[in-house]
Amino acid sequence: MTTATRPLIAPSILAADFARLGEEVDAIVQAGADWIHLDVMDGHFVPNISFGPQIVKALRPRTKLPFDVHLMIEPVDPYLEAFAKAGADHILIHIEAGPHAHRSLQQIRALGAKPGIVLCPATPPEAISEIMDMVDVILVMTVNPGFGGQKFLASQLPKISRLRDMITKSGRDIRLAVDGGIDPTTAPQATAAGADVLIAGSAIYAQPDYKAAIEALRPTPAG
Known part of the structure; x- marks a missing residue:
């Protein structure tokens, strides 16, 4: 089972050195990242401001890895096209950010x-x-969104398990990701609950060896 063997690792560039962001992306690609996670914050839906589509566009030529763009913005619909054109492979929106998630998801697919x-x-x-x-x-946010470096909320583990059951029952190929406080201690808890994508910021970018940091989030092979 994917969740028990090899979860995908998606380093969040929010924790990277913004003075050398291109080189930081190159480094995590070389270190074995599976996706690149980009946290977009608007200072309205969440209490912080990060970056917009121009950063996504500027980084896009650095790698062919999927850009997993997490939009913590409200309203979200006016910005979907800009992020799609900038090179986002996945566009993630919050169910809490507005009443018309159905329409927004349709638009993302159409883009x-x-x-x-x-x-x-x-x-x-x-x-x-x-x-x-x-x-x-x-x-699944395992911290309240808006800031990096927060402590993992273990209260979210049953939610991850319930969502894994919902995905299984749906019969669809849906990735179940977790973001917030993911480190070598909490990563196995999240994957045991059913997550198959681990998003991590400081657990990777605050370490001297990115490759070792990424591998530390993966399960240790049995035997």
């Missing part, structure tokens, strides 16, 4: 990107039950 839905810690899995057939990625 040629893979749609994803994100749940904040207070949001139950049932909130996305009506749009399971529309998403390729589900992201």
